[in-house]
Amino acid sequence: MTTRAGVPENTLMTFLDDWLALAIGNSRLHWGRFRGDRLESVLDTPHLTVPLSLDNLPEIVPDLLTKNASRVLPLRIASVVPRQTELCAGYPGARVITLAEIPLEDLYPTLGIDRALAVLGAGERYGFPCLVIDAGTALTFTGVDAGRRLMGGAILPGLGLQFRSLGERTANLPYLELPGELPPLWARNTREAIESGIIHTLRAGMERFIEDWWKRYPDSSIVLSGGDADRLERYWRAGEGRAIGKLRLDRTLIFQGILSVSVPFFKRDPIPPIQI
Numbered sequence: 001m002t003t004r005a006g007v008p009e010n011t012l013m014t015f016l017d018d019w020l021a022l023a024i025g026n027s028r029l030h031w032g033r034f035r036g037d038r039l040e041s042v043l044d045t046p047h048l049t050v051p052l053s054l055d056n057l058p059e060i061v062p063d064l065l066t067k068n069a070s071r072v073l074p075l076r077i078a079s080v081v082p083r084q085t086e087l088c089a090g091y092p093g094a095r096v097i098t099l100a101e102i103p104l105e106d107l108y109p110t111l112g113i114d115r116a117l118a119v120l121g122a123g124e125r126y127g128f129p130c131l132v133i134d135a136g137t138a139l140t141f142t143g144v145d146a147g148r149r150l151m152g153g154a155i156l157p158g159l160g161l162q163f164r165s166l167g168e169r170t171a172n173l174p175y176l177e178l179p180g181e182l183p184p185l186w187a188r189n190t191r192e193a194i195e196s197g198i199i200h201t202l203r204a205g206m207e208r209f210i211e212d213w214w215k216r217y218p219d220s221s222i223v224l225s226g227g228d229a230d231r232l233e234r235y236w237r238a239g240e241g242r243a244i245g246k247l248r249l250d251r252t253l254i255f256q257g258i259l260s261v262s263v264p265f266f267k268r269d270p271i272p273p274i275q276i
């Protein structure tokens, strides 16, 4: 158990207190600073190379901390990278969120905590049922129904990883960055052929999942998140003008999820009951 807290949590976090949320992904760290239930700023940093401590936190996230923040800031951690979790465990205010704390039904034991928190956050903000498409290192689909039950999902290599793997594992193909715009479907040069293959195939896959989801849950919100969400949304929108209206872009879902599981620690109005 990596969870640690210097002071009992329920006395530590009050409505107006500052606290930090840390989502540890496979590419990098995503930090959020909250004041009570308000997310005030976010910051992405590289993975830790040394154990997190009271001394080095201000150097790692200088822009998130106020100058006179001398006390131990509570740090709620959602990690899918065990080695990085270990590096945080010595920080006195650290507490690691586990699947057992997520108020969703039918979660399977190896489900990523980032997926659980993102879809919880999406449901709390936009309503259940909802589908989250998280375009990070891995790209995931995670769907929850109106009864807050995990319906299911899927995992595939993220956009960056798809480009990198072609560049690294072939002799003739270059390593390319994600293009800013949707490439033509039928390419006549190598660069556009790679871009087309990866992006149009992903779009087609997204259509498959989204159409099936909307068939089952016609009024559901679908939310795009993760490091590549902005570009993915642009590619999606540039396509054949499908019903884009209900595809939302929200890169703070996981922070909303972390806030939701931290709610018992705040003097905060309860979240309204859900309709089933």
Ligand SMILES: Nc1ncnc2c1ncn2[C@@H]1O[C@H](COP(=O)(O)OP(=O)(O)OP(=O)(O)O)[C@@H](O)[C@H]1O
Binding pocket: 024, 025, 026, 027, 028, 029, 080, 114, 135, 136, 137, 138, 139, 158, 159, 160, 161, 178, 226, 227, 228
């Ligand atoms: N500065 C950056 N560093 C790394 N990735 C970046 C950066 N800016 C944008 N990206 C994009 O973000 C994607 C990774 O997404 P994200 O940062 O959400 O991943 P992650 O949270 O670390 O991974 P995961 O949640 O899948 O474990 C990469 O494919 C890359 O294209």
Ligand SMILES: CC(C)(CO)[C@@H](O)C(=O)NCCC(=O)O
Binding pocket: 025, 026, 080, 110, 111, 112, 113, 114, 115, 136, 138, 140, 155
């Ligand atoms: C799929 C990733 C890598 C996405 O960050 C993460 O959620 C994870 O490690 N998941 C574990 C496997 C699963 O979710 O079924």
Ligand SMILES: [K+]
Binding pocket: none
């Ligand atoms: K692995």
